[in-house]
Amino acid sequence: MEFKILKKSKKSRARLGILKTSHGIIETPSFVPVATQATIKTLTSEETKEVKSQILICNTFHLHLKPGEKIIKSNGGLHKFMNWGNSLMTDSGGFQVFSLGFGRDFGVGKILKEKINDIVEKHHQPKSIRIGERGVWFKSPIDGKELFLGPKESIKIQEALGADIIFAFDECPPPNADYGYNKEAMRRTHNWAKICLKEKKGNQALFGIIQGGKFKYLRIESAKFISGLPFDGFGIGGEFGDDKKKMVKMVDLVNQQLPENKPRHLLGIGYVEDILPIIKAGVDLFDCIVPTHYARRGFAFISNGKLDLNKSLFLKDKNPLDKKCDCSVCQNYTRSYISHLIRAKEITALKLLTFHNLYFFNGYVEKIREGIKNGKI
C-alpha cells in the first residue's frame, strides 16, 4: 500500500490524497461502504462498483464464523470469492467485543443516546463474553460454541482472508464506561497492537487503532502510543462523548498527534452531517453502515435531507428520489414505485435504495474532494 497526499487544505486539516493498493486506487477522503458478510447487502459486486465505490470493509468476526477463512482462502481469497476487483479492508473483530458484550448488556450502540445509570468500571466484565489479557472468549451466536479471538487469531484470520488493508484487534469500550475502564481497555488495545504487528507476516497494510473514549488525555496518549509503532495507517475507534462538536474536536485532536504521511480511518462514523466536519478534522477514510442500513429501513438520502419511503404520501409522488442525482435509480424509477415496493416488503426496494444511497454518499464525498482541490474546503 502506498499513500500520497496531493494537497493539504489551508482552511482546515482536510487533505486530498491517493491510496494505492495492488487492487487499485482510492481517492481520499473516501467513504468505505460496509460489506460485513463479504457483500454489500442487496447488491452484486458489479452494482457496488457502479455506485463508484473504490474500497469496501468486510468483517473478520462474521467471516470467521461463516463460512470460515479456510473456505474463503480456498476460493482464492476475499477478492476472488466475492468477485470484487477493487480494494478491500477487513475490520479486526474488535468491535464485536463490544457489540456482543457490553453493547448487548445495555442495549446501546457505541454512541450514547440516553443516560445510563449503570457505569462500567475497571475489572467489570460483560455478561455473555469474557475479556482477558490475551483476547476475548465469545459464545458463537450460531451454535453457542466457545470461541476465542485475540490479536494473534485476528491477524491469522485476516491474512487468510487477504484484504489489502487489515486492522489491529482492539477493544471498543461502551459509552457508559468510566475513565478507569477506558484506561484499562486502552492498555489492552495497546498490548494487542504490538502483538498484531509481530504476528503479521504478509505484505498487507496494517492499521493500528486508537482508543481512549471521551477522555482527552487518554486519546492523546493512545494516539501517541499507536503512532509510535510501525503501522501503515491508523484507525480511530470508540466513542467521543455525547455531542457531535465534541466528537469532531476529539478527532481533530487525535489527528494532530498522528504523522501526516499515513492515512487515517475513522471507524463507524458518518451520518451525512458528520462527513464534512470529520474530513475537515483530517480524516482520510471512514466507514459507516448508515447508507446501506437506512436503505433497508426504507430511507433515501437526498441533496436536502432524507426521505422515509414508508410514508404513504410518497405513493402519489412521481418524482425521482433526488432530481439532482444522476444514478440509474433516479433516472428510471419514481418515489411512488419505490414507496410501493417498500410497503409491499419487496426486496427490490432495498436494492434500489441501497444503490441510490451509496451513489449519493460516494458522490457527496467526491464533491468534497473537489472542494479541497479548489481550495473551498
Next chain:
RNA sequence: GUGCCUAUGGUGUAAUGGUUAACACUGGAGUUUGUGGCACUCCCGAUACGGGUUCGAUUCCCGUUAGGCACC
C-alpha cells in the same frame, strides 16, 4: 315470506353484569453511526341503531336495520 345465527376501531379477532374494552394489521410520529434486511418505541382509532331489566349493560331481554345459512 318463515326459521336460525351474527353484529366490538379502517380490517381481522379478544374480553367482561362493575375502574381508563385487549391484541394484530392498517394509519400517524419517532429511533437506527467499525450492520441484526423485513426491527424497536410512542400515538390516533370501536361495543350497529332504538327501547327495556338493573344501583350499574358492550355483556341479559325486545324491536329496527344489515349480513350469513336453511326451508318454502
